[in-house]
Amino acid sequence: MNRRYKSLLILLSAFTSSHLSAQPAEHRVLACVGGKVYPSPTSAPIEDAAVLTEDGKISAVAAGVVFKLPASAEVLDCKGKAIVAGFWNSHVHFETGWHGAADAPADKLEAHMQEMLTRWGFTTVWDLGSEPGNTLALRKRVEAGEVPGPQILMAGDIFPENGHPIYLPPDMELPEAGNAAEAMLMARGYLSMGLDGIKLFTGAYMGNKPVVNMDAAIVKAAVDVAHAQGKPVFTHPQNHVGVDNALAGGVDILAHTIPSEGSYTADELARMKQQHTALIPTLTLWTTVVPDPTIQDQLVQVGVNELKAYFSEGGTILFGTDVGFTTKYNTMQEFEFMGRAMGWQDVLASLTTNPAEYFREPSKGRLEKGMDADLVVLNGDPAADVRNFAKVAYTIRGGKVIYSTK
Numbered sequence: 001m002n003r004r005y006k007s008l009l010i011l012l013s014a015f016t017s018s019h020l021s022a023q024p025a026e027h028r029v030l031a032c033v034g035g036k037v038y039p040s041p042t043s044a045p046i047e048d049a050a051v052l053t054e055d056g057k058i059s060a061v062a063a064g065v066v067f068k069l070p071a072s073a074e075v076l077d078c079k080g081k082a083i084v085a086g087f088w089n090s091h092v093h094f095e096t097g098w099h100g101a102a103d104a105p106a107d108k109l110e111a112h113m114q115e116m117l118t119r120w121g122f123t124t125v126w127d128l129g130s131e132p133g134n135t136l137a138l139r140k141r142v143e144a145g146e147v148p149g150p151q152i153l154m155a156g157d158i159f160p161e162n163g164h165p166i167y168l169p170p171d172m173e174l175p176e177a178g179n180a181a182e183a184m185l186m187a188r189g190y191l192s193m194g195l196d197g198i199k200l201f202t203g204a205y206m207g208n209k210p211v212v213n214m215d216a217a218i219v220k221a222a223v224d225v226a227h228a229q230g231k232p233v234f235t236h237p238q239n240h241v242g243v244d245n246a247l248a249g250g251v252d253i254l255a256h257t258i259p260s261e262g263s264y265t266a267d268e269l270a271r272m273k274q275q276h277t278a279l280i281p282t283l284t285l286w287t288t289v290v291p292d293p294t295i296q297d298q299l300v301q302v303g304v305n306e307l308k309a310y311f312s313e314g315g316t317i318l319f320g321t322d323v324g325f326t327t328k329y330n331t332m333q334e335f336e337f338m339g340r341a342m343g344w345q346d347v348l349a350s351l352t353t354n355p356a357e358y359f360r361e362p363s364k365g366r367l368e369k370g371m372d373a374d375l376v377v378l379n380g381d382p383a384a385d386v387r388n389f390a391k392v393a394y395t396i397r398g399g400k401v402i403y404s405t406k
């Protein structure tokens, strides 16, 4: 029998000795023991349970068991804690404070990664626009294990002609597509660089001047390029025209609500539902765009109402906060706002199963045998208070702890 293994207590039937002896020398084991496990948003919780991970995959989720563990196993005491699948943030930017990622010291990048993402439980993120070369370099360092961080998916930005948003530095060079051919060229360029999707500004905010919208024909040109390669397209809509042109052109994901417009039209909601469009609410963002707290509250409430309108029609909701553009990294307020429109299980779905399904990563989103070992351990039960999703004790990606409160 394998001498690397200590004496056992109870052996889980699925975890047989033949299974153990088949493992390679670098066998990596991490167990979260004693927590309340929520395997998915729709399944019943398992009390006093353990999650066993081996070599980056979940090998068992069960109640009341003591696993036989190798001496090298890492064991996390999760008594009194809740265990859920790793979170997705489907709207971030490696922009503010992320420059020079190719050469920055790893510990500095790790500290920023913790502050912005991993201490909030994120194991996968969608970057919806940054300097691609810089973020590709960062992603490489994360994947090499040099900087503990989430899986990073990237979308390349395309702006409408003369649509340089007022909140971006005027000297920042932005790719503006004046016609369909230019949009196709830009989309192909991003995907050939290894990016995973496209982000369009179908409505660019120009401050006191009118919103600049992207024509539906230009939208469709970029969408066709992305969809031909099986890649998703996001949009920053800004107003009704920005939503409508995005829907007409076949965009997949609305990256924000449109609080300045008051509500979606019935036609928009019907079309979003029919086209299986996903919505990222970014409600906390609306507290940062105007200084007046009364107007902030109004914008947030309109955003909540828009979220509720689409969610109640069965629309797909993806969690996202626009961090890296905003520096409001704390996710608690977003959970509180989303909780006004949906139940805590629906919020969990927006963090886990919805993005895993929408972006076709079937090995993520749930805690089951065979799934990726992406987990979040919470210092509080989200069923008791949705804000507990922000109280992260451990973030685990691929069976490795990438954030710990210790």
Ligand SMILES: [Zn+2]
Pocket (backbone or CB within 6 Å): 091, 092, 093, 128, 322, 325
């Ligand atoms: Zn953004």
